[in-house]
Amino acid sequence: MNCQKARVLMSAAVDCELSLKEEQGFLLHLSECKECKDEFEEAKKTKMIIKEKIVQFKAPQTLINSIMELTSLSTVEHEDTILFE
Amino acid sequence: MDKPDPTRHVKTRTKKESLSREERQKQLEFQTEAVVHLNSLYNYALHLTMNPSDAEDLVQETYLKAYRFFNSFERGTNCKAWLFKILKNNYINRFRKNSKEPGKVDYDLIKDFYHSIKDVQNDTSEAESDYFHSLLHEEVYQALQSLPEEFKEVIQLCDIDGFTYEEIANMVESPIGTVRSRLYRGRKLLREQLEGYAKKYGINTDNHQ
Numbered sequence: 674m675n676c677q678k679a680r681v682l683m684s685a686a687v688d689c690e691l692s693l694k695e696e697q698g699f700l701l702h703l704s705e706c707k708e709c710k711d712e713f714e715e716a717k718k719t720k721m722i723i724k725e726k727i728v729q730f731k732a733p734q735t736l737i738n739s740i741m742e743l744t745s746l747s748t749v750e751h752e753d754t755i756l757f758e
Numbered sequence: 759m760d761k762p763d764p765t766r767h768v769k770t771r772t773k774k775e776s777l778s779r780e781e782r783q784k785q786l787e788f789q790t791e792a793v794v795h796l797n798s799l800y801n802y803a804l805h806l807t808m809n810p811s812d813a814e815d816l817v818q819e820t821y822l823k824a825y826r827f828f829n830s831f832e833r834g835t836n837c838k839a840w841l842f843k844i845l846k847n848n849y850i851n852r853f854r855k856n857s858k859e860p861g862k863v864d865y866d867l868i869k870d871f872y873h874s875i876k877d878v879q880n881d882t883s884e885a886e887s888d889y890f891h892s893l894l895h896e897e898v899y900q901a902l903q904s905l906p907e908e909f910k911e912v913i914q915l916c917d918i919d920g921f922t923y924e925e926i927a928n929m930v931e932s933p934i935g936t937v938r939s940r941l942y943r944g945r946k947l948l949r950e951q952l953e954g955y956a957k958k959y960g961i962n963t964d965n966h967q
Contacts, residue, residue: 719952
């Protein structure tokens, strides 16, 4: 495998999306090419940075309530009917 | 509160009840399959719209549509991916029509937006001195937002929402090979951006390994 081919596989390697055969070829190339190995490490680090640093916000309670209402409206109506009959 | 007297509604358990049992089952399934992804959807909507109230509208519309078409959801497939796709379509239909210039990044908007809703997650980065740890949430966010849409999108779907390449390919309607190369180039661009921040603050970005 040459560097060009390794770069094509780089992201998939970071995300564990390579086939077994691709992975073997890729790792073999890394063991021989420092440049690609460094780039691979950097790419993994970049993914980690994104995962750790991008804040996930909590949906506001009003939104949660309205979604719950949306999907249970008819249940409530139905129960009410029973209760008041 | 008084419990309803069971004998009172025995005679009302008629057709209405069996009809709604089906509906109730659908609701239950919808809640366990779809509503559990509410937070992820909200965040996705925030990233797309950069506006909390638009994001809420978008999520609400998405769930409304998803519930109505829940029968067409292919059981056993990833419901989160299905919801994301509905949300994305809604977004395109609703916001892109009257959108600002595509590809234009408003850094002030990003900054304001970020500060206006930042209240979660404490920053653990203080004591650390290396490049990785010294990056702030806001800088990473800004760097991500500044990427061209096609790169930002796949990074978001892959790194933040954890979809597989196959799911992403389906969502962005492109072959897996395209997803691979967009992720590769997108991460590279992002890294350059982040190194830019680091240099600005005089942080050493060399890889000490």
